[in-house]
Amino acid sequence: xxxxxxxxxxxxxxxxxxxxxxxxxxxxxxxxxxxxxxxxxxxxxxxxxxxxxxxxxxxxxxxxxxxxxxxxxxxxxxxxxxxxxxxxxxxxxxxxxxxxxxxxxxxxxxxxxxxxxxxxxxxxxxxxxxxxxxxxxxxxxxxxxxxxxxxxxxx
Amino acid sequence: xxxxxxxxxxxxxxxxxxxxxxxxxxxxxxxxxxxxxxxxxxxxxxxxxxxxxxxxxxxxxxxxxxxxxxxxxxxxxxxxxxxxxxxxxxxxxxxxxxxxxxxxxxxxxxxxxxxxxxxxxxxxxxxxxxxxxxxxxxxxxxxxxxxxxxxxxxx
Numbered sequence: 001x002x003x004x005x006x007x008x009x010x011x012x013x014x015x016x017x018x019x020x021x022x023x024x025x026x027x028x029x030x031x032x033x034x035x036x037x038x039x040x041x042x043x044x045x046x047x048x049x050x051x052x053x054x055x056x057x058x059x060x061x062x063x064x065x066x067x068x069x070x071x072x073x074x075x076x077x078x079x080x081x082x083x084x085x086x087x088x089x090x091x092x093x094x095x096x097x098x099x100x101x102x103x104x105x106x107x108x109x110x111x112x113x114x115x116x117x118x119x120x121x122x123x124x125x126x127x128x129x130x131x132x133x134x135x136x137x138x139x140x141x142x143x144x145x146x147x148x149x150x151x152x153x154x155x
Numbered sequence: 156x157x158x159x160x161x162x163x164x165x166x167x168x169x170x171x172x173x174x175x176x177x178x179x180x181x182x183x184x185x186x187x188x189x190x191x192x193x194x195x196x197x198x199x200x201x202x203x204x205x206x207x208x209x210x211x212x213x214x215x216x217x218x219x220x221x222x223x224x225x226x227x228x229x230x231x232x233x234x235x236x237x238x239x240x241x242x243x244x245x246x247x248x249x250x251x252x253x254x255x256x257x258x259x260x261x262x263x264x265x266x267x268x269x270x271x272x273x274x275x276x277x278x279x280x281x282x283x284x285x286x287x288x289x290x291x292x293x294x295x296x297x298x299x300x301x302x303x304x305x306x307x308x309x310x
Contacts, residue, residue, distance in 0.1 A: 023204050023211060024197070035193035042179070042187040043231060049178050056178060065231050072227035076198060076220050 026085030033081035067126035074119035181240030188236035222281035229274035
């Protein structure tokens with residue numbers, strides 16, 4: 001079930017560009033994709049504070065809520081927000097995306113699927129409430145974020 | 156189960172301010188909350204295009220993905236992003252929040268719970284794939300967004 005979901009969502013990531021992005025102008029696509037990443041960053045930070053740094057008290061319900069939000073964002077078809085015209089900053093709407101994001105389809109598929117898989121596994125781990133599993137899945141999710149940043153985002 | 160979840164998440168919305176927001180400085184809190192609302196706006200727009208405007212082909216999987224993202228964002232404890240020091244814009248980090256958001260606890264609880272409930276019901280409707288149910292739940296979610304904007308957001 002979970003694997004099926006990951007597969008279909010990875011497909012969604014790759015195939016929604018034409019339909020959904022037609023509705024959203026390039027500047028808004030950049031704004032929305034940055035919003036999605038930014039909001040995931042907040043949720044990753046909350047899990048990190050509870051599970052890794054232990055600077056915030058362990059709260060399984062908050063970990064679950066954060067992990068669900070990350071997974072749902074990962075599964076929302078953000079590929080549609082990398083449509084034509086979004087390769088470069090538009091005025092004040094800055095993007096750090098590299099040109100390779102729009103040419104290296106195989107590489108993008110690989111990091112996109114890795115991220116979807118890791119985010120869904122993090123949500124599943126959070127569901128168990130088991131800290132050791134969550135720490136492991138969190139690290140894997142962080143690695144999958146970094147996998148894309150290293151390849152497709154400017155410093 | 157769903158009602159239980161809504162109740163506990165509304166509680167989460169109200170009680171996370173002290174713990175989680177301590178980790179995030181006020182400017183980042185504003186950035187993150189705006190990101191959450193912006194990303195929800197994209198997902199609402201996708202459902203609108205498919206279910207209301209019919210300008211994009213009906214795709215139950217995309218409706219589900221969008222509704223899940225909205226619900227997970229609604230359930231992520233965004234109350235923590237309205238901590239002390241976030242009442243006004245900070246430099247270029249603009250906020251349109253009204254002062255009442257920080258004083259009218261009862262009113263905030265009411266709109267927050269209404270929104271959580273509507274977003275979870277939209278996700279449940281999306282799960283059925285039934286367009287009529289989705290249209291109804293989408294309208295209710297839109298109303299709950301507006302309920303907060305009217306009261307707590309400047310034009």
